[in-house]
Amino acid sequence: MAQVCRLGLLLALLLPVVGASVPGTVVRLNRAMLSYVSEMGKAPLEWALKVTVPHFLDWSREELHPTRIQIVNIHVPRLQLNFIDGFGVRLFAAANFTFKVFRVPAPLELILPVILMADARVAQGSIGTPVVSISSCFSFFNNAIVVDGSHSTAPALLVLVQQHIKAVLQNKLCVSVSNLVQGLNVHLGTLIGLKPVGPESQIRYFMINAPAITNDYISLDINAVLFLLGKPIVLPVNATPFILPELVGTKGAMATVGLSQDLFDSALLLLQKSGALNLDITGQLKSDDNRLNTSVLGQIIPEVARQFPEPMPVVLKVRLGATPTAILHTDKATLQLQPFMEVLAVASNSAFNSLFSLNVSVNLSLQLSVSKVKLQGTTSVLGEVQLTVASSNVGFINVDQVQAVVGNVFEEPLLDHLNALLDMGLALPNMVNLYYVTPEVFVREGYVVISSGLVYQH
Ligand SMILES: *[C@@H]1O[C@H](CO)[C@@H](O)[C@H](O)[C@H]1NC(C)=O
Ligand SMILES: *[C@@H]1O[C@H](CO)[C@@H](O)[C@H](O)[C@H]1NC(C)=O
Ligand SMILES: *[C@@H]1O[C@H](CO)[C@@H](O)[C@H](O)[C@H]1NC(C)=O
Ligand SMILES: *[C@@H]1O[C@H](CO)[C@@H](O)[C@H](O)[C@H]1NC(C)=O
Numbered sequence: 001m002a003q004v005c006r007l008g009l010l011l012a013l014l015l016p017v018v019g020a021s022v023p024g025t026v027v028r029l030n031r032a033m034l035s036y037v038s039e040m041g042k043a044p045l046e047w048a049l050k051v052t053v054p055h056f057l058d059w060s061r062e063e064l065h066p067t068r069i070q071i072v073n074i075h076v077p078r079l080q081l082n083f084i085d086g087f088g089v090r091l092f093a094a095a096n097f098t099f100k101v102f103r104v105p106a107p108l109e110l111i112l113p114v115i116l117m118a119d120a121r122v123a124q125g126s127i128g129t130p131v132v133s134i135s136s137c138f139s140f141f142n143n144a145i146v147v148d149g150s151h152s153t154a155p156a157l158l159v160l161v162q163q164h165i166k167a168v169l170q171n172k173l174c175v176s177v178s179n180l181v182q183g184l185n186v187h188l189g190t191l192i193g194l195k196p197v198g199p200e201s202q203i204r205y206f207m208i209n210a211p212a213i214t215n216d217y218i219s220l221d222i223n224a225v226l227f228l229l230g231k232p233i234v235l236p237v238n239a240t241p242f243i244l245p246e247l248v249g250t251k252g253a254m255a256t257v258g259l260s261q262d263l264f265d266s267a268l269l270l271l272q273k274s275g276a277l278n279l280d281i282t283g284q285l286k287s288d289d290n291r292l293n294t295s296v297l298g299q300i301i302p303e304v305a306r307q308f309p310e311p312m313p314v315v316l317k318v319r320l321g322a323t324p325t326a327i328l329h330t331d332k333a334t335l336q337l338q339p340f341m342e343v344l345a346v347a348s349n350s351a352f353n354s355l356f357s358l359n360v361s362v363n364l365s366l367q368l369s370v371s372k373v374k375l376q377g378t379t380s381v382l383g384e385v386q387l388t389v390a391s392s393n394v395g396f397i398n399v400d401q402v403q404a405v406v407g408n409v410f411e412e413p414l415l416d417h418l419n420a421l422l423d424m425g426l427a428l429p430n431m432v433n434l435y436y437v438t439p440e441v442f443v444r445e446g447y448v449v450i451s452s453g454l455v456y457q458h
Pocket of ligand 4: 359388389390
């Protein structure tokens, strides 16, 4: 808990710095998610309801006999959760409590059917996490069924024992439900944990306003802060908050997650600023990987042939000075890259000589997928790689000829490099031990939708 509070303080300090930018996401948790939670929640609820019952003070035989009472089993065959429009979640549970009453001479076993009803408000906590709180809670008791030892029990005593048990449970069960919800809140708090984006860069998600709750879903507006080397990066201001349209994604999915164009722009900016997108394509003579050498370039650039009579290796330094752009159209995601490429030759004294430099423009098709908690991508080149000469130390350069030689050498390592990076993936909003399963990704005009199941795994 202290950890969460400290994180919150830190976050509160950071927020003003980056408050203007909104790399928005929307996480909508649908009814199917509540069904899953009600299945998953039975065992923890049974566990939480296992309260201690003080001794029953039996005065029936003219003197005091403290009788020990123990809950030996709790069975929750029914747990139902439903959304309450504009408020939160309603819980209904039917439970059977089995008690053992340690009476002399023979113990008594009885089953008490209990109904629990509670309303929980879901709100935004001060540190940007969802917070659940019980606003009302009631327990109702049926008559106990004596399983064992009924012949030896006076009906009057049975009534008193039941009264004792009901009075205790009346006080304790709702407290237990509240405690269970407090535990849930600690778990929900892990939403704001730092998650990796790429080398040396991280992302932290947090809620920006109160959740929107309907009868069908709870919708959380979540923004991100991106960190490079532990420092938040300031993103270009975008004044329009991201709104996820209704009825997107697959009907009946547990979660519908909307990722804005802003989130993609921000993640790409982070990758570019971190230098992770840059690469060097080294050359070696007589290698199949890099077919480029000065004798090949010499055939199309006479000055290279003059300076390098002996074949020497050529190195390509690819730098991304401009941030790549992601373009999201229905069913089609594209990445536009404009790297700057310097072509260097290794001289006989092992120094690098800059021959010329090129402005490159390349469009890549981007396929998105989700694995566990990450959005991943793979790219392939769309159309031609466009080259323009930015500078030359070797006189006139015929771009078309250079394109034929350099374009091929550059494409494959670039794709390998990008795909390795995009495979590391962007962490999606999630909580500890909660994973996306059977996700589907849809590209829409200006945003991406993920429809997914969720699974909680220790
Ligand atoms: C509780 O136990 C009784 C007796 O075994 C059974 O008839 C009843 O269906 C149970 N109720 C629930 C909610 O499981
Ligand atoms: C230079 O490249 C050409 C074309 O790939 C190749 O045939 C030749 O063997 C290379 N020369 C050396 C010395 O690697
Ligand atoms: C990339 O796509 C844009 C928009 O479709 C287009 O204007 C541009 O010419 C393309 N560039 C390349 C290198 O294909
Ligand atoms: C190459 O790109 C740089 C940076 O984008 C730009 O300033 C320069 O004008 C470009 N040069 C050519 C020849 O296109």
